[in-house]
Amino acid sequence: MATVKLMTDTEAEAIPEVKAVFDDIRATRGSDFINNIWRALAQDPQGLERTWEQVKSVMAAPGALDPKTREMIYIAVSAANGCSYCVHSHTAAARAKGMSDDEHGELLQIIGLAAMTNTLVTSLQVPVDPEFEVS
Amino acid sequence: MATVKLMTDTEAEAIPEVKAVFDDIRATRGSDFINNIWRALAQDPQGLERTWEQVKSVMAAPGALDPKTREMIYIAVSAANGCSYCVHSHTAAARAKGMSDDEHGELLQIIGLAAMTNTLVTSLQVPVDPEFEVS
Amino acid sequence: MATVKLMTDTEAEAIPEVKAVFDDIRATRGSDFINNIWRALAQDPQGLERTWEQVKSVMAAPGALDPKTREMIYIAVSAANGCSYCVHSHTAAARAKGMSDDEHGELLQIIGLAAMTNTLVTSLQVPVDPEFEVS
């Protein structure tokens, strides 16, 4: 259960700002499916619009990183932050954008290794080497 | 300051297990530079060896993901986990492996966006869509 | 499922320290409802009492911040820490203390924005400006 109601398509149709975002999500993704995060955010139309604009701009615009790599980075952050929903949705998205089982397996090993060394370094309070400084 | 002493090269020379790992780090990386995490871990030679074997196996072995992408994923996890040292060392490593300024900029935007939606989703307690289920 | 049994009212009646805390929770809140965190903590009566005293003293005593604002801050921390139960219970509490839908929407946007800039700053390792120093 969410802490807000999930907005149905019927309800969304009645609120112009929400309808506009839902329409744009569908057009951008070429799919009729609106997943639950948008239905939850829709209770605050301005927050919905702001969040979608960010997601669209960062994840869907052309750039130096390919869509699959972007999704794998998203999974990494979501796992480190412990967000179940986000791990599920971005693992599905990464697969849809071509992530192979081998790539998924390697991604998870890097995520796990990084979490391990992050915590070791924090336990040891390792000082930053001057060699890493941006001159 | 670290919570343990950082081992000098002279001290490392006197402990065969530590010397073996330091030698392997230098050979694997083709560089004489041993950064501080290894000098801190060296106080526990078994822990040093175990950690290095993991890092070598996950980050340096051939696989489906290229070295630059692996480092960018490492940065993402390290940032989410708030590890200063790791952000510094893996940003340096990603640059050494070819990460451009544009790629760095996009990486950061994805990391920031993911952290934002992770926390929104957690605040909203959004239920996982059945469409994301692995059948 | 919890990692300990949730204590029923019948069981609580038989343990004087637990009964005393449950009675005080009911009196302080003016409600018969004892939510699950207290039923779980009750397996360690001393821990139950210590936790309740803290919660009562910080959340229910008069002070500079009003009850609604206190609950909204609690939601913010709970979301950042990824605690599902706490997000649910304190969102319910904030609403009971007068949080409007608009306030909830703004709260979530601040939480999300803060998580984003927190992670950007950590990725960039931004040094603290001397202007922020407490002189």
Place this chain on the structure above:
Amino acid sequence: MATVKLMTDTEAEAIPEVKAVFDDIRATRGSDFINNIWRALAQDPQGLERTWEQVKSVMAAPGALDPKTREMIYIAVSAANGCSYCVHSHTAAARAKGMSDDEHGELLQIIGLAAMTNTLVTSLQVPVDPEFEVS
């Protein structure tokens, strides 16, 4: 040290998108001071602009929550996420917007209490009470 160079005012003057954001920050805040996060983000002008638009829209626009409360929520998230820079900058901002010492003291007690019960609840894996459900 940051993982990117901090942009000086002279450098910023030469990049129209950066100059525009710096000008808008100064105008919005009524102060000549540009703190380090913006100087770090400026290396990626598009990321700078996107981040500033978010911050301006969420923190500086009129709304249901007053500016001081917004900053206190920001501190709460930043503390939970372990962001040193953000704790410093938003504590300074909250004070500038009127947070008293008493309010600061209470804020910290709520942040600490929430972190405690968040972790207790996670250790106990307390199930969400049906009473908290949004009907």
Place this chain on the structure above:
Amino acid sequence: MATVKLMTDTEAEAIPEVKAVFDDIRATRGSDFINNIWRALAQDPQGLERTWEQVKSVMAAPGALDPKTREMIYIAVSAANGCSYCVHSHTAAARAKGMSDDEHGELLQIIGLAAMTNTLVTSLQVPVDPEFEVS
């Protein structure tokens, strides 16, 4: 639901590397039970083997800390990291290795207290005392 399929015993029998790890888990633990983390990791046999070798080496080898204390430390980290599954599995393991209800209660109080002071310290940005320095 997991983001990968959980491997059944029948499937595991057909993959030599997986079978070898499952056999070793059963032999090391003296039990036929293979819990879900291994069935999920098994989709990447190399990752499975690497993870099991770490767990076996750190948790099952003789050393300075007794098995019960090791599991209690594991619970502490898992609670701080918000990992439901890990809290469940390691609470069960700690009990199987002799953790009493009193020890569990005290463990939780320490975990909660540490989370509280961690966040207070971060909110206050307390500088490290020179007395804590390793000379």
Place this chain on the structure above:
Amino acid sequence: MATVKLMTDTEAEAIPEVKAVFDDIRATRGSDFINNIWRALAQDPQGLERTWEQVKSVMAAPGALDPKTREMIYIAVSAANGCSYCVHSHTAAARAKGMSDDEHGELLQIIGLAAMTNTLVTSLQVPVDPEFEVS
């Protein structure tokens, strides 16, 4: 630099509630040293008292766990939460209470391993085995 002033002994002498806590810290620990967390918390005498009562009650009272084990659990949580100050102060405390170099080394390996499997489990969204249920 802290976000509040650190209270000096001279200032503390002038505030009865602060003086009482500082005196009790010195008496409980049998040492004249007051570390910085208490000097920062002292700006809010009520928060200082509440925090010290918790620390004293959880860490200094007799119980099922010995003082060294309590400090090692504290280090584990502090490392997972990324609190530099706390890692420093509790590593010093654990050593003062008898933690050997071997125990420290093993502690760190467990902390690192747990962080790794926590994140793997979250990435895989492993469902809790029914065998772990508390019946």
